[in-house]
Amino acid sequence: MIEVDKLTKYYGERTAIRELSFAIAKGEVVGFLGLNGAGKTTTLRVLACMLLPSSGTATVDGLEVSQHPHAIRRRVGFLPDTPPLYPEMTVGGYLAFAARLRGVPACQVDLRVGEAEEKTALGQAHSEVIGELSHGYRQRVGVAQAIVHRPPLLILDEPSAGLDPAQIVEMRNLLRGLRGEHTVLISSHFLTEISQTCDRLLVIHAGELVGQGSEDELASAMGQGSSSITVEVSGQPTGITQIVAGIAGVGKVSVEPSSGHGTTTLAIAADRDVRAEVARLLVSSGCDLLRLERNERRLESIFMNLTQSMSLTPSDAGGPK
């Protein structure tokens, strides 16, 4: 669906993105991670045909962005970090306007608006004025305008920005609902959201791609194992690390610095899910198992490892604002 080859974009003398190359297959849900100013928004805007690349090529559905911008815009639904909403319009009126702009025939507009409202749970707000909606609802209207013309490719830039925890969960469910119907490229700072929504990750830093693949692939490449679990046992049993390290597939076992107060916490990296075996072995060894959980913060660790080696300077990268 998307093929990017040595894509570079300069703003004057600043390099926003440098020789970026990646591909996204049809139907994939891909997360785009990077620090502020890493070049995420620039890349997304080039793919949405809002910016011309300085060099390199980017194709969407086989069409080159600089050669066929109009044809691509019909195939892309784009949600910027701030939803492009007219506060004086009603939700229904705005979605109808967006649909017509994207080339939906007049006779199908009501149907498409109804579909988009249903998917984003906006049916009740059809006649509401956008300016009077809450931030969460406005964000949903932003997603609805991106899907109203049934685009094969959805590009969402920070869809959960500024939402409260309940709204973030709603947005996550909404994004999951889009899976299957669209190829989705999501840029977000919420690593949990990316982890739970995306099939694959692209990590960009200072305008360059520093990692790509599934969370497990990235973790393996960084020696963190494809599975990471945390175990807490009471007391400080001797030889516990050796016991766990003896399980087939377990890589690194380390005692967490937070251990203490009569308990020991272990961080275990393995190339497969070893939770059941660890639990059985610890219990049979006489340890009192207090806690055993899959480490949800692994993506954060991968992200930090990929980006911490390089320090970002303002003159080095930046996005359009």
Add this chain to the structure above:
Amino acid sequence: MTATWLIARRELAGYLRTMSGYVIAAAALFVQGILFNALALGSEQSRLSTDVLSQFFWLYSGTTIVVSVLLSMRLLAEERQTGTMVLLASSPVHEHEIVIGKFVSSLFFLVLITLPSVFMPLLILVNGKLSLGHVAVGYLGLFLLGSACLAIGTLGSTLARTQLLAVIISGGMIAGMILLFPLGNLSERPVSDVLFALGLWHRHFPPFQSGLVNLRDIVYYLAVTYFALFIAIRVLEARRWR
């Protein structure tokens, strides 16, 4: 064409759904009414109806210029300011469709708020005679002047990041074009001839005000409209692909 019409219709609805459109319309009619009553009708001496009518159009040309700047300030600057430009920029819409759609809506709204002023020339009928042809030509002049000023305002709005800046840029460009004529008085031929011909008001509007239609003046205002919109389109294209 569809996109132009869609954008024009949405923009026009924007004028009618928000207070700003009504405030500008009310202020324009109020100021024009006061000026017309005080300067055109308020004279102690008896005057020819045609002179009163001419003064009405002279006064209304100033109102039209100011209203045009205020109406056009929001056209593109507001879209940039609020981030809604992204919707247009990410849609399969050409830059000329955006600019023309917005210009057409502002021109239509200017006509809409100018029409109620017709009662003022009709007041002359109370004590005098009125040439309907003179009235029609005067309004044609206002339409053409308004069109040129709105096009310059559209260009100013395209260049600016905020509406306030758009007002300053547009007002500056229009004032500069009006002042070309007085500047011509300080120059020598052939420079003065060029400056006289390019001036936005002194040479080209007074004939309309007096009920005269010159093809030269019509072509001038249409040319200013065309060039201002042309540059606005180019500016937008350059920004989209910067």
